């Protein structure tokens with residue numbers, strides 16, 4: 001299966017999905033979101049598959065939504081459909097039959113963190129850096145990010161991290177329940193491989209039933225389905241003058257940091 005911004009592969013019971021724009025820290029453009037959604041459906045067509053590792057090439061997992069597209073005011077001619085692409089991507093990943101393991105290094109920001117949250121298990125390096133800057137960028141956290149975070153780390157910490165936009169460490173993410181393992185950079189691949197090997201050895205039917213059952217219970221506890229309206233929050237923010245000013249100031253700060 002060929003894509004422009006991601007790479008996918010299958011070998012026996014193991015699949016891989018790699019975000020593949022390392023020079024830009026694997027931003028999630030609308031095209032990338034649609035490619036991930038299509039890849040999730042493609043993986044589902046392979047009934048032998050047990051585990052899919054989701055990773056980002058280069059020095060970071062993902063720097064989140066593609067801000068070059070954001071700065072340009074969108075990249076398609078159907079704004080509602082474009083704004084919905086992140087929610088559909090996260091749902092497609094979460095609903096995959098195979099167990100997904102996010103392999104996280106470097107930056108894991110905003111929408112990148114939502115992608116990781118849509119995976120079943122998460123392994124990160126102790127040097128990974130997490131942040132959710134959406135509110136500073138003048139948009140609400142969308143793509144079903146709020147219910148997924150509430151589910152994993154609870155409402156109070158979700159509110160704090162999303163409202164303050166402060167960076168948080170792998171250790172904090174692990175103790176809050178967001179990460180399954182935090183390891184030294186040099187041990188990341190070995191740890192993911194060991195986890196994948198353990199999962200792949202399990203009887204497939206029982207393994208995948210456990211994922212489906214846990215997802216069904218989680219969905220009853222904290223539904224991500226209601227986030228169908230996240231796209232409307234994004235579109236609303238794009239029309240709010242204070243949010244527009246915040247976005248312009250944020251983008252200027254990112255550029256200024258890069259220039260300095």
Ligand code: COA
Pocket residue numbers: 023024025027028063064065066067068107109110111133134137254258
């Ligand atoms: N969308 C598009 N391109 C991005 C990006 C994003 N979200 N994040 C980084 N990039 C690009 C940069 O433009 C730069 O490209 P260039 O070398 O062609 O100029 C490249 O990735 C490296 O980024 P840089 O800022 O130099 O890396 P850094 O290690 O100094 O900083 C971040 C990393 C993540 C702190 C910084 O890139 C950043 O703040 N990015 C924006 C994050 C964001 O707001 N995401 C949206 C969340 S909703």
